[in-house]
Amino acid sequence: MSIQKPFAITLDKNTSLANHTGSWRSKRPVYVDRLPPCNATCPAGENIQNWLFHAESGNYEAAWRSLTENNPLPAIMGRVCYHPCEGACNRGQLDEAVGINAVERFLGDEALKQGWAFAKPVAESGKRVLVVGSGPAGLSAAYHLRRMGHGVTIVEAETAAGGMMRYGIPRYRLPRRVLDAEVQRIVDMGVELRLDTRVDDVLAMQAAEGFDAVFLGIGAGIAKRAYIPAGDASHITDAISVLHEVEEHPPLLGRKVVIYGGGNTAIDVARTAKRLGAEASIIVYRRTRDKMPAHDFEVKEALEEGVKMKWLSTITEADAGNITIEKMALDDKGFPQPTGEFETLAADSVVLALGQNVEQTLLEHIPGLELKWDSVQTDAVMMTSVAGVFAGGDMVAGGERTVTVSIGHGKKAARAIDAWMRGERYQPAPKHEPATFERLNTWYYADAAKTVRPVLDIIRRQSTFDEVVGGLDEGNAMYEARRCLSCGNCFECDNCYGVCPDSAVIKLGAGKRFAFNYDYCKGCGLCVEECPCGAIAVELEDK
Amino acid sequence: METTIKFYQTDTFTVGNRLLSEAERSVQAGMQRTNALNSGHRACQGCGEALGARFAVDAAMRATNNQLVACNATGCLEVFSTPYPESSWQLPWLHSLFGNAAAVATGVAAAMKVKGKQHIRVLAQGGDGGTTDIGFGCLSGMFERNDDVLYICYDNEAYMNTGVQRSSATPPAARTATTMPVGQHANGNVFGKGKSVPLIAMAHEIPYVATASVADLRDLEAKVTKAMSIHGARYIHIHVPCPLGWGADPAHTIKLARLAIESGLFPVFEAEHGEITGHRAIRAQVPVEDYLKLQKRFAHLFRAPKQVDVIAHLQAMADRNIRRFKLLEKFTSPTGGAAA
Numbered sequence: 001m002s003i004q005k006p007f008a009i010t011l012d013k014n015t016s017l018a019n020h021t022g023s024w025r026s027k028r029p030v031y032v033d034r035l036p037p038c039n040a041t042c043p044a045g046e047n048i049q050n051w052l053f054h055a056e057s058g059n060y061e062a063a064w065r066s067l068t069e070n071n072p073l074p075a076i077m078g079r080v081c082y083h084p085c086e087g088a089c090n091r092g093q094l095d096e097a098v099g100i101n102a103v104e105r106f107l108g109d110e111a112l113k114q115g116w117a118f119a120k121p122v123a124e125s126g127k128r129v130l131v132v133g134s135g136p137a138g139l140s141a142a143y144h145l146r147r148m149g150h151g152v153t154i155v156e157a158e159t160a161a162g163g164m165m166r167y168g169i170p171r172y173r174l175p176r177r178v179l180d181a182e183v184q185r186i187v188d189m190g191v192e193l194r195l196d197t198r199v200d201d202v203l204a205m206q207a208a209e210g211f212d213a214v215f216l217g218i219g220a221g222i223a224k225r226a227y228i229p230a231g232d233a234s235h236i237t238d239a240i241s242v243l244h245e246v247e248e249h250p251p252l253l254g255r256k257v258v259i260y261g262g263g264n265t266a267i268d269v270a271r272t273a274k275r276l277g278a279e280a281s282i283i284v285y286r287r288t289r290d291k292m293p294a295h296d297f298e299v300k301e302a303l304e305e306g307v308k309m310k311w312l313s314t315i316t317e318a319d320a321g322n323i324t325i326e327k328m329a330l331d332d333k334g335f336p337q338p339t340g341e342f343e344t345l346a347a348d349s350v351v352l353a354l355g356q357n358v359e360q361t362l363l364e365h366i367p368g369l370e371l372k373w374d375s376v377q378t379d380a381v382m383m384t385s386v387a388g389v390f391a392g393g394d395m396v397a398g399g400e401r402t403v404t405v406s407i408g409h410g411k412k413a414a415r416a417i418d419a420w421m422r423g424e425r426y427q428p429a430p431k432h433e434p435a436t437f438e439r440l441n442t443w444y445y446a447d448a449a450k451t452v453r454p455v456l457d458i459i460r461r462q463s464t465f466d467e468v469v470g471g472l473d474e475g476n477a478m479y480e481a482r483r484c485l486s487c488g489n490c491f492e493c494d495n496c497y498g499v500c501p502d503s504a505v506i507k508l509g510a511g512k513r514f515a516f517n518y519d520y521c522k523g524c525g526l527c528v529e530e531c532p533c534g535a536i537a538v539e540l541e542d543k
Numbered sequence: 544m545e546t547t548i549k550f551y552q553t554d555t556f557t558v559g560n561r562l563l564s565e566a567e568r569s570v571q572a573g574m575q576r577t578n579a580l581n582s583g584h585r586a587c588q589g590c591g592e593a594l595g596a597r598f599a600v601d602a603a604m605r606a607t608n609n610q611l612v613a614c615n616a617t618g619c620l621e622v623f624s625t626p627y628p629e630s631s632w633q634l635p636w637l638h639s640l641f642g643n644a645a646a647v648a649t650g651v652a653a654a655m656k657v658k659g660k661q662h663i664r665v666l667a668q669g670g671d672g673g674t675t676d677i678g679f680g681c682l683s684g685m686f687e688r689n690d691d692v693l694y695i696c697y698d699n700e701a702y703m704n705t706g707v708q709r710s711s712a713t714p715p716a717a718r719t720a721t722t723m724p725v726g727q728h729a730n731g732n733v734f735g736k737g738k739s740v741p742l743i744a745m746a747h748e749i750p751y752v753a754t755a756s757v758a759d760l761r762d763l764e765a766k767v768t769k770a771m772s773i774h775g776a777r778y779i780h781i782h783v784p785c786p787l788g789w790g791a792d793p794a795h796t797i798k799l800a801r802l803a804i805e806s807g808l809f810p811v812f813e814a815e816h817g818e819i820t821g822h823r824a825i826r827a828q829v830p831v832e833d834y835l836k837l838q839k840r841f842a843h844l845f846r847a848p849k850q851v852d853v854i855a856h857l858q859a860m861a862d863r864n865i866r867r868f869k870l871l872e873k874f875t876s877p878t879g880g881a882a883a
Contacts, residue, residue, distance in 0.1 A: 016583030016624070016631035024588070056552060057562060443801065446554040482552040482562065491552075494559025498571040498760060499797055501594040503582045507574050510561065520582035524589035524786075525794030532553060 021502060025523035025541055029496075029516060032537045034435035034488025037088035038100060043400070044071045044140075044407040048085055048100055049489050055103055055481035056491075063481075064107045064116060071407055072143040072186055073136065075112055075178045078105020079469070080169055081404045082295055090437045090487050096450040099472075099480045106477035112181050118189050121149035127421045128153070130211040132199055132362070134183070135163020136403045137217035137393030140410025141417070143186045145215075148418050152191045153211070157198040163219050164394070165403060167244045168265070170272050171465040201365040202389075213388045213417045216376065217410065220356040220394035220401060226260070228350070233320030239269045239353035246272055254348020256280045258323060260315055261353030262292035267299060269351050270307040274462050282308045282345065284315055286328050286336045301455075305462050312336060313343075315350065323347045358395045372397035381416035381426045382409055390417055435488025439534030444493065448483055451476045490514070490535040496527035555761045570602050570764050577604045577633055584631040585623040589793025591783035591800065592620055592697045595757045596668065599695050599781060602764040604634060606771035607664045612637070612651055616644035616669030616678055619704040620697060642677035644669045645685040648692040656691075664771060665691065671698040671712035675740050682740075686747035686776045693770050693777045696740060699785035707788040711737045714808070715860070716853050717840045719788070724843040730853050731843060744778040745814045751777040753813035757784070758800035762823055766813060782809045790839020802834035807861035810868040825870045831858045 038048040046067060054063035067074050078101055089097035128151040131138045139161070142152045160166055161183045165174060187193050199205055206214055223238035230236055235254065239261070245251040257273040259266045262285035273281040283302075285292060288311050292299060303309070310325065314336075317324040323345050328336035357374045370377040370385035375397035382390045392409025394401040412428075419426035454470040461468050472480060490513050497505045497514055504521035505514050528536045551562045559572030570576055579600035586593035604611050612635045615621045621638050624631045639647040648667035655663050667685075669678060674696040685692055701719045702708040709719045715734040718724050722732040744752045750773050755763040763781065770777045784800050786793040803809035804823065808831055811823035832854060835841040844850040865871055 014629045016581055016585075016629055018629065019583040019585065021583055021585065444553045444556040446550060446552065446556065448550055479550045482550050484552070492559070492561045493553055493557035494569075494572040495557050498558025498569065499594065501586060501590045501597070501796075502584070503578045503580075503597065509574065517582065522588045524796075525792070526589050526594075526796055529794040530797055532557060 020519045021522050022504070022517075022519045025518075025521060027523045027525070027538050027540050028518065028521065029523070029525065029528050029536050030539050031490065031514065031516075032488075032535060033432055033490075034439070034534060035432040036435045036487040036489065037090055038085035038098075038487075040431070040434060041084045041088040042408075043084070043402065043405040044077070045411060046070045046085075049484065049486055051107070052098070052100070052103065052481045052484040053486060053489070053491060055107065055478065056484065058478060060107055060110050061114070061116060064111045067104065067107060068118065070411060072118070072140060073108075073182045073403075073407065074104050075108025076136075076165060076174060076182055077404065077407075078102070078108045078471075079174050079178070079467075080165070082402060090435070090440060091483060091485055093437050094442055094445070094485075095447065098483045098485075099450050099453070102451065102453050102472050103477050103481050106472045106474075108178075108182075109471055112178070118143070118147070118185060120189055121147060123149050124151070125149040125421075127151065127212045128210065129213045129215060129417055129421075130155070130202070130206055130209070131215045131217065132202055133163060133217035133219060133393070134158075134161035134193065135217055135219050135393055135406060136165060137219075137406035137410040137413075138163070138215065139183065139186055140407040141215045141217065141390075141392065141414045142191045142410075143189070144411050144414030145417060146186070146189045146191050148414070150418065150421070153194065153209075154191060155194045155197040155199050155205075157196070159196055161193060161195065163217075164221070167221075167247055168240065168268070169403075170243065170246065170268050170275075172271070172275065172461065172468050173268075175467050200361050202362060203366060212421050213390065215410075215413055215417060216362070216384075216389065216391040216395065217393040217406070218359060218362060218395050220358045220375075222357040222359050223352060224354040224357055225352060226354055228315055229317050231319040234318040234323075235349040236318055237349060237351055239265045239351055240356060242269050242272065242351055246276075250276055253278060253351070256346045256348045257282070257351060258315070258345065258347040258349070259283045259351045259353055261285065261355070262287065262294060263353060263355065264294045264298055265356075266353035267294045267302050267307075269353055271302050271305055273351070274305055274307060275465055277463075280308065280346070281306070282310060282347075284310045284313045284325060284345075286312065286314045288312060288330065291334070301468065304458060310345075314338070316342070318347070318350050321346065321348065323350060356394070356401075381419075381428075382413035383416055383420070388420065390420075432488070435534055440485060440487060441530060441532050441534075442485070444495070444530075444532035445485060448479070450483070451480045486533045488534050491533060493532055495530050495532060496536060499526050499530045501526065558760055569760055570605050571598060571760055576601050577609065579604055579633050580624060581631045581633055585626065586619070587785075587787050587793070589786045589796045590619075590623070591757050591785060591796045592670065592699055593623070594796065595697050595763075595781045595783040596620055596624075598757065598760060598763050599668075599755075599767050599779070600634065600666070602767040603664075603666055603693065603771055606768045609634070610663045611635075611666055612655075612663060613666045613668060614639055614644050614648040614651060616667075616673035617641035617704075618670035618673045618702075619699070620668065620670060622704050641673050643681050644673060644678055645692070645694055646681040648694070649685050649688070649690040652691045661691075664693070666693050666695065668695045668697065670703070671696060671700060672702040672710045674698075675711045675738060679740075683743075683747070686744060686749050686778070689749060689775045691774050691776075693767075693779065695767075696778070696780045697783045698780055699783050699788060701785070701788050703785050703788040712740075713737065714857075716844060716850075716857060718790075718843060719840070729843070730850060731840070734856060741778065741780045741812075741814075744780075745817045745819075747776070748817035749776040749778065750774075751813070751815055752780075753778075754780045754782070754809070754811050756782040756800045756804055756809060756811055758782075758797050758804055759811065759823060762811060769813075788840070790842070791837055795837055799834065799837060802829055802837070805829045806831045806834045807865040807870055808834060808857070810864040810870060812868050819868070822868050822870060822872075824873050825865070828871070831861050
């Protein structure tokens with residue numbers, strides 16, 4: 001049927017939708033996920049941005065489930081992790097880093113309070129893995145292997161599980177009820193835990209019980225010693241023994257305690273000595289404060305509690321009731337050199353905190369195991385030179401010896417073991433490109449400073465083993481979570497949808513993000529510029 | 544228990560925010576928004592006017608339950624949206640001459656009254672040329688008679704459609720096709736000329752006058768919604784950067800509008816019956832240079848030797864706005880708008 005048209009009009013009435021302005025475009029916007037700096041630096045490989053996203057809306061269980069996809073020990077983590085994520089946090093360049101560690105602790109504690117449990121595997125693989133050591137590396141490996149449906153047996157020489165988390169980290173930093181609860185939650189997944197079981201020949205045990213693979217996580221529990229000329233009546237011990245004994249019966253250190261070393265363990269012992277009633281707890285370290293391997297906040301907390309520091313000093317002699325120290329001076333290269341100046345210091349006992357070595361008995365029973373010094377050499381996916389034997393944690397060569405690094409090792413090893421048992425080699429997924437501060441449009445974020453965790457009153461924490469750092473309450477935790485900038489990952493703020501002059505962004509609905517309608521997108525780049533979190537990239541159109 | 548601080552990550556700075564309740568979100572965040580100016584229009588990349596028009600008309604349609612007619616002056620908005628017989632508009636829409644949109648809207652409002660359809664509201668819209676110059680007589684008449692029309696001016700500071708000629712809304716020092724920075728006018732558009740139609744509208748003592756910007760969506764939507772709750776003559780003046788005419792990156796449209804507000808060059812305020820009743824405070828003040836430098840129309844000020852005195856003159860204009868409209872005083876407009 002022909003339409004009666006007015007004079008000189010030859011076109012039909014139409015909507016502008018017939019005009020595909022997308023053909024003008026020379027560049028196109030594309031939604032991407034970039035790797036936020038927190039995730040990139042987390043030694044345990046947590047998807048921090050993602051669990052904060054859930055915490056922001058108050059869905060703490062979803063947040064906890066997202067967190068525990070990578071790390072099964074959030075309540076422990078929230079207390080003992082040195083949170084490199086916060087050092088890398090982009091918000092630090094705006095006001096202050098997001099208190100990631102505090103929110104993690106809140107989620108961990110909330111899970112314990114609510115009794116959230118890990119899901120049992122849907123199907124059993126029929127494969128069995130032997131895990132030696134129930135420290136963070138072993139627990140993490142066991143958890144991830146169990147999630148994949150493998151049978152796991154953990155053997156532990158001590159009478160309780162936890163490794164250095166129990167026998168190295170004092171109670172005032174990690175209450176044992178938290179440790180026990182998080183270990184139990186892993187055991188409840190169907191992991192077998194054999195305590196008081198020391199294994200020297202792991203290959204014999206593997207053969208006897210038919211395990212398909214082995215994970216070693218025995219830690220580094222042998223204290224390094226230094227030769228100090230000592231009189232008969234002098235009392236010299238080491239940090240590892242002190243921290244281990246505290247767990248069972250308080251050691252007798254006397255009224256004046258000297259700790260020799262500058263790492264976190266030295267700090268732990270010095271603070272422990274204070275709590276055991278020492279009048280003087282003095283750290284002697286051969287270099288300066290800024291050269292101490294201990295974390296600055298721990299040094300600060302120790303000083304607040306009355307621990308004294310003697311920097312640029314070495315112990316040359318120990319006798320009953322006193323020690324001799326020599327003053328040091330830094331040379332041009334920053335190394336301490338003796339000065340020939342001596343001083344006497346009253347000391348009932350000397351505690352050596354000079355680092356730890358790996359126990360060798362178990363290693364000696366594995367023929368062909370490649371070592372580096374006292375530590376085990378592994379490849380990129382945590383397998384040792386012996387096929388089917390994997391290792392992680394403090395016993396592995398290279399890298400920082402922290403709980404978080406060990407948990408990361410355990411996870412990576414679990415994935416590698418899973419692949420290995422299927423005759424494959426684990427290939428980690430390629431990482432997204434980094435979500436740098438420059439990619440953010442920080443205009444859109446509300447101004448807000450960091451919530452500070454309450455710190456135990458000084459007097460109380462000098463005399464008891466109560467936990468020093470408190471937790472956030474629910475309101476504060478949510479506030480803190482909402483300070484997250486969601487770097488590099490869409491958090492559904494609707495900006496792209498709103499600012500497109502061509503209505504070429506399609507909103508897919510809550511939780512489904514957005515899509516571009518390239519029929520109409522002219523490629524102006526407004527959405528890219530106005531995206532707060534840098535989750536849109538620009539690509540050139542093909543000619 | 545200590546007080547829990549309410550904090551919403553991006554507050555109302557972003558278009559939407561999943562942490563806010565549905566009622567607290569913007570019209571533009573809604574999946575059901577009308578898209579009054581639909582896809583396929585022929586505006587340039589990053590067009591501030593196309594964006595401002597959709598923001599404003601969507602909000603007006605929601606406020607009137609879609610009982611809305613628009614009259615449009617000649618100009619970019621008309622040309623790019625409706626090359627006959629094709630149109631992007633999703634509401635009844637009349638194109639008038641360049642200079643008579645206000646008069647045509649008056650007529651439409653009168654016709655609705657005669658027909659007993661006063662629930663159908665009338666919107667008139669045009670660019671700065673059609674409003675501040677060519678259509679100014681009709682506009683003043685509409686104000687003076689207090690006709691029941693909301694007039695929206697999308698101010699991109701020159702006649703962009705015809706090739707970037709100066710209008711009475713073109714800022715001093717800007718280069719346009721008719722204010723080329725050459726010879727005795729080496730600094731571009733002269734100082735001391737032009738006009739502020741919002742202030743002139745206030746002088747008519749009409750019920751409602753406001754300025755708004757594409758850089759503050761919540762404030763813009765709140766003002767349009769408020770305007771539609773009032774009968775009589777109303778005027779909203781919306782700042783809409785033009786990438787083509789200003790010589791700017793199309794991706795910088797909102798950034799420029801924001802810098803105009805934050806520098807004080809574009810004061811955002813509202814007035815009722817001739818008296819100022821609210822302003823949007825500057826959140827993070829910036830020097831005018833930050834705004835000027837991103838635009839080629841001011842490039843002649845930054846070529847050696849840098850025109851320091853001219854830039855200082857523009858800064859003085861911004862500072863005067865800040866004093867006059869109290870832009871550094873924490874005060875949120877009664878319509879909500881800018882976040883604290």
